Amino acid sequence: MVLRRMVFVVAVLGFSLVGCKSAPQTGEGEQVAEQPSKYVETECVKCHTTVTPNIVRDHKSGVMGHEGVDCSDCHGSNHSSADDVAKAQLPTEETCGECHENQHKQFMDGKHALGWVALTAMPETGFQPHAYIQGLKGCGGCHKVGSRTPEQREDSHYGSPCDSCHTRHKFSKEEASKPEACQTCHMGFDHPQWEMWSGSKHGVIYQTEGDTGRAPKCQTCHMDGGDHEVMTAWGFLALRLPEADEEWMGYRATILKGLGVLDMEGKPTPRLEVVVAGKVARLSAEEWQAERDKMTAICTKCHSESYAKSNLESADQMIKEADKLMAEAIERVAELYALGILKPAEGKAAYPDLLTFYGAQSSIEQTLYVMFLEHRMRTFQGAFHMNPDYTTWYGLAEMQKDIVEIREKAQEMKARHAETAAP
Numbered sequence: 001m002v003l004r005r006m007v008f009v010v011a012v013l014g015f016s017l018v019g020c021k022s023a024p025q026t027g028e029g030e031q032v033a034e035q036p037s038k039y040v041e042t043e044c045v046k047c048h049t050t051v052t053p054n055i056v057r058d059h060k061s062g063v064m065g066h067e068g069v070d071c072s073d074c075h076g077s078n079h080s081s082a083d084d085v086a087k088a089q090l091p092t093e094e095t096c097g098e099c100h101e102n103q104h105k106q107f108m109d110g111k112h113a114l115g116w117v118a119l120t121a122m123p124e125t126g127f128q129p130h131a132y133i134q135g136l137k138g139c140g141g142c143h144k145v146g147s148r149t150p151e152q153r154e155d156s157h158y159g160s161p162c163d164s165c166h167t168r169h170k171f172s173k174e175e176a177s178k179p180e181a182c183q184t185c186h187m188g189f190d191h192p193q194w195e196m197w198s199g200s201k202h203g204v205i206y207q208t209e210g211d212t213g214r215a216p217k218c219q220t221c222h223m224d225g226g227d228h229e230v231m232t233a234w235g236f237l238a239l240r241l242p243e244a245d246e247e248w249m250g251y252r253a254t255i256l257k258g259l260g261v262l263d264m265e266g267k268p269t270p271r272l273e274v275v276v277a278g279k280v281a282r283l284s285a286e287e288w289q290a291e292r293d294k295m296t297a298i299c300t301k302c303h304s305e306s307y308a309k310s311n312l313e314s315a316d317q318m319i320k321e322a323d324k325l326m327a328e329a330i331e332r333v334a335e336l337y338a339l340g341i342l343k344p345a346e347g348k349a350a351y352p353d354l355l356t357f358y359g360a361q362s363s364i365e366q367t368l369y370v371m372f373l374e375h376r377m378r379t380f381q382g383a384f385h386m387n388p389d390y391t392t393w394y395g396l397a398e399m400q401k402d403i404v405e406i407r408e409k410a411q412e413m414k415a416r417h418a419e420t421a422a423p
Contacts, residue, residue: 115146
């Protein structure tokens with residue numbers, strides 16, 4: 001069945017580990033803490049103490065600066081004076097992987113490594129300003145956590161994605177282990193996980209007591225044991241395949257059409273092949289269950305198994321409730337295309353395209369896009385992050401408002417169309 005193969009790419013965010021070149025490793029690849037040795041004043045340090053003193057300060061304050069990791073280990077040795085700065089190499093995730101082999105492999109097997117692929121796969125990315133994507137002032141600023149080709153790295157002048165969480169030039173494991181490290185990207189319009197978690201009981205305990213281990217932080221649930229793979233059962237868009245619930249599968253098929261992965265007859269489109277490498281949806285019941293079992297095991301460190309399963313299953317049902325409203329909204333807008341009231345852009349199907357995002361050309365499709373990417377996301381993300389207020393008032397209640405607005409707009413547009421078509 002074709003639907004079993006589908007994957008949806010969205011952007012998402014990452015945790016990769018950069019560290020000391022010669023730091024000893026445990027059997028699990030974790031760095032062993034050691035007493036700092038004397039900091040070595042290399043020629044690079046002598047010059048950059050004047051040119052970029054705070055970079056030197058950061059490097060000196062971190063573990064890497066005291067474990068024999070020289071600037072040339074990451075930047076190469078071609079740059080040796082103020083006249084050949086361009087010869088300094090940008091480090092990559094492979095550079096970090098020379099010392100942190102396990103973390104590099106986990107990262108490359110996970111979803112964050114696909115962040116740049118996800119961004120560039122979106123149909124509207126190519127129409128965005130260069131500064132917004134390659135200049136990292138918009139979507140690119142978070143999606144740079146993804147692995148990129150040498151050409152893509154050069155265009156954005158940004159090196160290893162590991163720096164997204166272990167910021168340069170200290171490259172601190174402690175920093176990346178704090179939930180605040182996730183906040184830059186996991187907040188705001190379509191993925192306010194930071195706001196959800198920080199307002200939940202888990203987040204409140206963390207903020208009132210500190211990082212005592214009594215309540216889970218982002219890394220507790222999504223990076224268990226320091227695993228850099230960072231996968232979940234539902235993925236970013238909450239669209240698993242296959243689906244045993246036939247009613248729910250009907251809603252989902254409509255959403256798949258809205259994503260442009262299925263055509264109006266329910267057949268796969270070329271977009272399926274574009275996004276198939278995304279790893280955002282689980283493609284079999286076994287794959288989905290494996291990720292759910294991992295999360296359940298984490299939850300049962302503090303809760304009973306029955307309590308954990310009950311809460312996760314309730315969150316699953318919130319996805320279904322959101323999908324029911326979303327499917328109706330898509331079908332209402334699709335009818336306007338079928339009647340010729342809305343006209344497709346050149347080369348596009350006569351059907352709403354959710355991946356157009358804020359580039360939607362009609363008011364009703366702008367409402368549809370916000371319903372999908374903001375309110376549907378908040379409905380189920382709030383449920384999984386244990387924030388009932390977000391699920392209710394920022395999610396489901398807003399979706400109810402959206403569907404009323406779409407119904408009314410669609411009716412008005414059909415009425416105007418009928419008047420215009422009347423003899």
